[in-house]
Amino acid sequence: MSERPGHSYKCATAVRSLEKGALRHLLCRRFIAMLTALERQASISSQTRQSLSECHDCGLIQRLPRADEQASVLVCQRCGATLRQVRASSLALCTICATSGLVLFVLALSLPAVSVWMQGGRYGRSDLLTGPARLRQSGFWELGLATLATLIVLPLLKLVTVLTMAICVRAGRVPRVLKACFAALPTLTEWAMVDVFLLGAMIALFRLKVWMVVSFGPALFALGGSALCSIAVDAALDRFVFWRLVPLRAPVPEAEPSLPAQTSSPATWFGCSGCGRVARLPEGAECRRCECRVHARKPNMMQRTTALIAAAALLAIPANLLPVMSITKLGRGGPSTILGGTVELAQAGLWGLAGLVLVASVCVPVFKLGALSYLLLSIRRGSRAGLLFRTRLYRVVALIGRWSMIDIFATMMLVALARFGWLGSVRPGLGATAFCGVVALTMWASKSFDPRLIWDAAGLNPPLESTAEPLNPGGEAGDTDAPRWVTA
Numbered sequence: 298m299s300e301r302p303g304h305s306y307k308c309a310t311a312v313r314s315l316e317k318g319a320l321r322h323l324l325c326r327r328f329i330a331m332l333t334a335l336e337r338q339a340s341i342s343s344q345t346r347q348s349l350s351e352c353h354d355c356g357l358i359q360r361l362p363r364a365d366e367q368a369s370v371l372v373c374q375r376c377g378a379t380l381r382q383v384r385a386s387s388l389a390l391c392t393i394c395a396t397s398g399l400v401l402f403v404l405a406l407s408l409p410a411v412s413v414w415m416q417g418g419r420y421g422r423s424d425l426l427t428g429p430a431r432l433r434q435s436g437f438w439e440l441g442l443a444t445l446a447t448l449i450v451l452p453l454l455k456l457v458t459v460l461t462m463a464i465c466v467r468a469g470r471v472p473r474v475l476k477a478c479f480a481a482l483p484t485l486t487e488w489a490m491v492d493v494f495l496l497g498a499m500i501a502l503f504r505l506k507v508w509m510v511v512s513f514g515p516a517l518f519a520l521g522g523s524a525l526c527s528i529a530v531d532a533a534l535d536r537f538v539f540w541r542l543v544p545l546r547a548p549v550p551e552a553e554p555s556l557p558a559q560t561s562s563p564a565t566w567f568g569c570s571g572c573g574r575v576a577r578l579p580e581g582a583e584c585r586r587c588e589c590r591v592h593a594r595k596p597n598m599m600q601r602t603t604a605l606i607a608a609a610a611l612l613a614i615p616a617n618l619l620p621v622m623s624i625t626k627l628g629r630g631g632p633s634t635i636l637g638g639t640v641e642l643a644q645a646g647l648w649g650l651a652g653l654v655l656v657a658s659v660c661v662p663v664f665k666l667g668a669l670s671y672l673l674l675s676i677r678r679g680s681r682a683g684l685l686f687r688t689r690l691y692r693v694v695a696l697i698g699r700w701s702m703i704d705i706f707a708t709m710m711l712v713a714l715a716r717f718g719w720l721g722s723v724r725p726g727l728g729a730t731a732f733c734g735v736v737a738l739t740m741w742a743s744k745s746f747d748p749r750l751i752w753d754a755a756g757l758n759p760p761l762e763s764t765a766e767p768l769n770p771g772g773e774a775g776d777t778d779a780p781r782w783v784t785a
């Protein structure tokens with residue numbers, strides 16, 4: 298019997314389609330298995346990345362251990378820096394404290410701060426805006442601007458930023474400008490100087506009390522309350538909680554034209570200086586959470602910090618030689634320098650205040666310039682000695698710099714209040730402008746300094762161009778390299 302050609306063709310087609318089906322089935326199963334594995338791997342990788350943190354002081358990228366219910370502060374095991382401070386109900390507490398601080402600040406702006414009387418019933422009154430306005434009228438607009446920014450604009454901006462961020466993260470939508478302000482919150486806190494102003498105002502009022510009758514106005518108390526609220530915000534703020542609620546932006550493709558040219562560098566591991574997110578990115582790329590540009594280290598740190606220190610050291614000469622103010626009492630008196638003002642306080646029996654002004658205006662700037670120069674030199678020499686000491690020294694420098702502004706605020710209060718002609722008046726001097734410049738430059742220098750280079754120069758961090766995943770095994774029981782929880 299002859300086989301029909303049509304039947305044979307149909308059989309071959311059926312076999313082929315069966316084979317195809319089986320192959321497709323096999324391929325599908327393999328593909329699904331591969332996808333599942335990838336998904337699992339991605340999930341593990343994302344969990345790992347979320348629990349990574351870079352120490353801002355020594356540059357060690359480390360895996361965070363599980364939260365400890367007894368402890369509230371996570372510190373770097375290598376240098377002791379605080380990696381995270383856990384605060385219960387951070388969002389609610391920050392909202393309450395920032396709102397109270399803002400209400401008190403608005404009250405302080407609208408109420409009188411200080412009143413003074415002189416012989417013959419002469420009367421003077423000052424609110425918070427009087428000082429900057431009087432400095433501008435006296436031809437010292439740069440001092441007026443500096444005091445207006447550090448006393449009013451930046452403290453208000455800090456409270457508004459925290460309050461709006463607490464509201465926006467709950468709503469799940471955070472504008473880019475708010476992210477930038479929140480990322481800059483540590484800088485805002487450093488430059489918002491209500492607490493320094495209050496101390497400066499106290500010094501000025503004690504000086505005035507020697508020759509005038511001084512009464513404190515309600516604005517000073519409201520401002521004190523606002524400063525306390527601002528400190529409470531710092532204590533209640535858990536930045537990790539805020540940033541975790543900010544949705545991540547979609548990943549930017551490699552060939553995205555908006556990226557700067559230098560992003561052609563290989564992707565390495567970075568801890569974002571804005572939000573702390575650790576991710577593998579090219580240098581200068583945009584962080585997916587806070588939208589700041591990320592850099593492995595602060596760009597041109599050595600050159601910039603050296604230039605700022607040199608400028609501050611040069612400006613310190615006129616700041617100490619030129620008069621910071623001219624005081625006239627009953628037709629007598631004249632210009633006085635920073636040291637002259639200290640001697641005057643001591644002669645009036647105010648030894649405590651004299652010591653405070655001497656430390657804040659003379660010792661602190663000299664100490665800052667010396668310490669930063671020493672740190673830069675030690676990095677340049679690649680020193681491996683005293684790593685912990687040098688890191689702690691930097692923390693002290695960053696902490697104390699702002700208190701040098703005491704004398705500028707004291708001068709501002711004296712200028713604002715003592716305006717009774719030959720009976721008693723105070724005029725600012727060029728030394729005050731130079732001194733304000735020294736304080737600003739030294740603060741800027743300590744901000745531009747990157748302490749991670751201390752550890753880089755000693756060869757204790759992997760090369761910055763390394764693309765390998767940081768394998769610090771932190772978080773395992775008994776691991777001595779893991780960050781540890783401590784009770785605050």
Ligand SMILES: [Zn+2]
Nearest residue numbers: 352355373376
């Ligand atoms: Zn560290």
Ligand SMILES: [Zn+2]
Nearest residue numbers: 569572584587
């Ligand atoms: Zn970021």
